[in-house]
Amino acid sequence: MTETAPGLPRLGTTLFSLTLEQRKPGRDLRALIGEVAARDLGPGLEMVAFQSLRGWPRLGDDAVREVRGLIEESGLTPSCLAVNLDLGLYPGRLLSDDEAYEYVAVQLRGAAALGFPAVRVGIESGPPILSRLLPLAEELGVKIGVEIHAPLTIDAPPVAALKELFTRLDTPWLGFIPDFSASMRAVPDAVDDAHRAAGIAPELTALAKDVWAEPGPTMAKFGELERRAAELGATPAQTGNLKMIFTMHGRMAPERWADFFPHVVHVHGKFYGVVDGEDPSIDYPAIARVLREQRYTGFISSEYEAHAYSDRYSAFDQIRAQHDLLKDLFEASVASR
Amino acid sequence: MGPLDDQVVRPDSLTATPDGLDIAVYSHWYRALPLPSLVKVDLTVDGTPVDPASLAATVNGKRYVFGELAGRGDEFWFTTDPIVLHVPVATAPGREHRVQLVLGLSIPYILTGPDRVPLVAPSSTDKKLTVGSPS
Numbered sequence: 298m299t300e301t302a303p304g305l306p307r308l309g310t311t312l313f314s315l316t317l318e319q320r321k322p323g324r325d326l327r328a329l330i331g332e333v334a335a336r337d338l339g340p341g342l343e344m345v346a347f348q349s350l351r352g353w354p355r356l357g358d359d360a361v362r363e364v365r366g367l368i369e370e371s372g373l374t375p376s377c378l379a380v381n382l383d384l385g386l387y388p389g390r391l392l393s394d395d396e397a398y399e400y401v402a403v404q405l406r407g408a409a410a411l412g413f414p415a416v417r418v419g420i421e422s423g424p425p426i427l428s429r430l431l432p433l434a435e436e437l438g439v440k441i442g443v444e445i446h447a448p449l450t451i452d453a454p455p456v457a458a459l460k461e462l463f464t465r466l467d468t469p470w471l472g473f474i475p476d477f478s479a480s481m482r483a484v485p486d487a488v489d490d491a492h493r494a495a496g497i498a499p500e501l502t503a504l505a506k507d508v509w510a511e512p513g514p515t516m517a518k519f520g521e522l523e524r525r526a527a528e529l530g531a532t533p534a535q536t537g538n539l540k541m542i543f544t545m546h547g548r549m550a551p552e553r554w555a556d557f558f559p560h561v562v563h564v565h566g567k568f569y570g571v572v573d574g575e576d577p578s579i580d581y582p583a584i585a586r587v588l589r590e591q592r593y594t595g596f597i598s599s600e601y602e603a604h605a606y607s608d609r610y611s612a613f614d615q616i617r618a619q620h621d622l623l624k625d626l627f628e629a630s631v632a633s634r
Numbered sequence: 635m636g637p638l639d640d641q642v643v644r645p646d647s648l649t650a651t652p653d654g655l656d657i658a659v660y661s662h663w664y665r666a667l668p669l670p671s672l673v674k675v676d677l678t679v680d681g682t683p684v685d686p687a688s689l690a691a692t693v694n695g696k697r698y699v700f701g702e703l704a705g706r707g708d709e710f711w712f713t714t715d716p717i718v719l720h721v722p723v724a725t726a727p728g729r730e731h732r733v734q735l736v737l738g739l740s741i742p743y744i745l746t747g748p749d750r751v752p753l754v755a756p757s758s759t760d761k762k763l764t765v766g767s768p769s
Binding site: 313316317319320345347348349351353381382383384385386387388391419421491492494495534538541604605606607608 | 635636704713740756
């Protein structure tokens, strides 16, 4: 395991990082958990319930026993279970408030049965449903964290509303799961691989990267990107792919992570590639500094997502590289005090 | 867009059955999706478009006519399982077909725009494949 010293953030892996590995023959849940443990990519173990657990959200007792057994045998520590509120489950309508509550509540109970101390939900779970879920979270002893992923920032109205809720309720059972993707310093090179494979001209990719890097809020740049991409002859589908750059990669200053505290229940270490010990797209020292200043001792799940763009790198090797980088940073921060 | 798109229809996806052509289709999305997420199945076999209403699909061991999928929010298409499309196209083991498929998956937790409409994530396949025998 990549153990960090007491008083430091703890490292771990989400199986989401292994999305491509999961599709290879023989790589069932047992094999993936076993390989994470064998490669010392714990101690924390996170997974996306709908990705990793066949039959979710209605696991039978035998399946619950089996999954718990796999985790126990591995020696890993369950850190967080990512669940979803599928508000758009049915065509032409959104789930009602009662349906939405039940949809998450059954998953919260499932997370408790599997031994996870926290669940991750998305921003679609707003203050009303979180307030309603709070008594159940408390009863089950499972924290609910709302992931703050690009393009969201601490200042986005739905995030500000959550901050107000968490401050007002001041409960340990509800909070944020900030994600490194919210605070990137460059668009990762893996994007170029995917665009090349999809036949998107390099000048279009370069345009999107340029607009992304310009000052100003990302949300205000979609129109400019559309206009300038159309001038270069982009098709609507290509423009859609270019916009993904804006929605997957945020530009919030890492220092703003301080504003998520003290209501942070878990952290997602989203990343797209560490090469020679460096990550061109994420400023790890800046984020690590905030986590140390805030005395965060919870888990950071390494969440490798370049698999959405490219199969060029081994996810296992990438997580190893990120763990080494983070461990060095945290331990150096202790040495320098 | 992305490495999973190439796995939507695989080299061994085609099977001849007494009813026609079966095509095993895998998801290009990372997590299991409810069956109503299959909002777009634009399938063309050997240059001839296939009316989705003529399709049936087997998932989790149950067979549905295509129009039934929209109501089955309680059933999920698991990450590593295929949905088998039953296509009314005559075939036989060893025959080659050109399969073009634009698969649009409605992502029920990613809501877009002021009307909060689910994102539709597409994949596009264009492959010439040889039909196998039922196993």
